[in-house]
Amino acid sequence: MHRITQVIRSLIEKQGIKELRPAQSKALDSGLLKNKNLIVCTPTSSGKTLVAELAFLNHFLNKKGKTVYTCPLKALAAEKYRNFKRKYPEMNISLSIGDPERKEPYLAQSDLIICSNERFDSLLRQESQWVNEVSLLVVDEIHLLNDVSRGPTLEILITLSKRINQNLQVLGLSATIGNPEELASWLNAGIILDYWRPVELYKGIYSEGEIDFFNKKENIKLEEISEDPVINLALTTIKEGKQALLFVNTRRSAEAVAEKLSHRSKSEEDAIQLSEKIEKALINPTEQCKKIAEIVKKGIAFHHAGLVQKQKELIEEGFKDKKIKVICCTPTLALGIDLPAFRSIVRDVKRFGSLGMYYLPVLEIQQMFGRAGRPDYDEYGEAILIAKNQDEKEELHSHYLKGKPENIYSKLAVEPVLRTYLLSLISINFLTTKEKILKFFDETFWAFQFEDREKLHHIAESMLYLLKDYGFIEINEEIRATKLGKRVSQLYIDPYTANFLIQNLYKAQTHDYNDFSLIHLICNTLEIRPLLPVRSREYGDIEAGSLQHQDYLLYNDQFSEDYLNSIKTALMFNSWLNEATEELIMKKYNIPPGELKYKVDKAAWLLYSLQEIARILNYTETARNAKSLNVRMKHGIKEELLVLIQLKGIGRVKARRLFNSNIRTLAHLKIINLEVLKKLIGNKTAVSIKEQLGISIGSLKDY
Ligand SMILES: Nc1ncnc2c1ncn2[C@@H]1O[C@H](COP(=O)(O)OP(=O)(O)OP(=O)(O)O)[C@@H](O)[C@H]1O
């Protein structure tokens, strides 16, 4: 460790690090502490995080500037934050993963800011001064540049950060890139390549009762506890006293497999408390909360984007504490999180996309594999695919076990993406002339990789005129965003969607419309997709719904293929706003649990955007309607509960209970007897409400 200073050395030695790993030594040799840009492309668990730590300690101790550490997932950012905060108390470290609109002035004082990619993007758009002081940008899991939905954000934020700070050091980390040279040369970076892993990871394929490791390790014959190979693999892992992560391709499958496993397992003493915590993570536990709690009691869990953050964290902690033995999850858990899985079982290697089923890239499968065999937990790990027969086994072997990760390609040149970013960069006055705009796009990975500047310039120019036609920018000597354009950009919606909303809001000023019309309107935006498909036996019902609302629709495209689907989706939201239970909605509209919450959040955000746009256009009444719908959407309530819902601790269920007991105003709540209130909504909430209404606990005895 001779190349690092005494101070840095003692800081990392305090954590028990005795020796540097190959990836770390090579990074030091390649100028990590000399401001050199680097792409570290080494296996999962090889210690890339410490490379980043050495770099940010160097920037911090030598007062070079701030470090921004971006991660693709909030959970990953939160994990890094907890670790770094514990390890480096002398640094001012912040975690920033909130809403795009959130302001966090204290970030100006931070030495190290850990955020999700999307959050850093929104921080850049907020034009905070401190952005100029960033001297090191760490991009964890940088291969996500290849991701259609998240890659462009990442690409823009790297390009933009480099433009803002000419001396910025960029450090990209990834276990799986087929073409690191190309990426490195775009970033003007050195490459650290190494294949050493601290713990061996054996890759095998399970089929016909046996795991074949292809001569890397002796095959394992498994006892047959269940006929279902996935269940069998999971149950035998538990029986051996080990833990597994089980990857499937949808949230619904994750829940189904977890449920099936839980039926085959006994309740575990130490999991019961955890199960209670998970159930109570929301003030008003939903059906899904109850379901996950039941499963966790058996030492099993599911984990996907439909769970709330708190629950995901509890599940991850539960797994680390060995209270949970198996987590059935979607691939979101595959990125960089340090979990003690002995086995990583990947059931689904295919996923449904717009062109039907397709094989997952090697890159993604390797990420899932890499969750097993983490140092500190096991002597080795096992990564297992499942094959139905010999043919499939051979195919999986040659494609996934022997295959090398794919090259990554820029996904920037997708029109919705380009117009969104173009507006954003104009809005923050970063790009103020056509020349600057073209030059900026010339510096992207897209331009570097495809070398077809002409095409890119052509796309950029046509986008520019589109934004002008929408009224979001003005092109004079300088290019400037209008007030409306600026707001659209801050709202994080596609300019195309914003224009669609504006056109229809305009119609609303002369056309009869109701709440359903606004809900249906947002069901016609790209953001709310995929729409709920109408099944053949539902046609009658949905057509009846359409007839009932048809005359009031603002956007009525009855000849489009999606028309009935958009009506069905709007009817689903309508049930939610009319306080149908989640269970009923899930059954009636055939929507999986996590999906409902996800859609409701999206719809609430679009209604907020609608409200904001209407406000700027001075459509006061429409803005008011959209505002009320936004709150109702967040909580799933009728208009009459809007007053009660303002109180913390009151959700749709408790608000309804109060209302039905004739307690409908804050004034009434203030004077009502505390004991009566406790009976209605529970002791804790009752006391908290009295406090929120300005009545101190001491004086409560008088009631
Ligand atoms: N020099 C070292 N000595 C001992 N332990 C180390 C050393 N460097 C890293 N570790 C430990 O190795 C583990 C894995 O490291 P890390 O999370 O950085 O992996 P990674 O390379 O980022 O993998 P992934 O691609 O999966 O994100 C951590 O628990 C870390 O504390």
Ligand SMILES: [Mg+2]
């Ligand atoms: Mg990592």
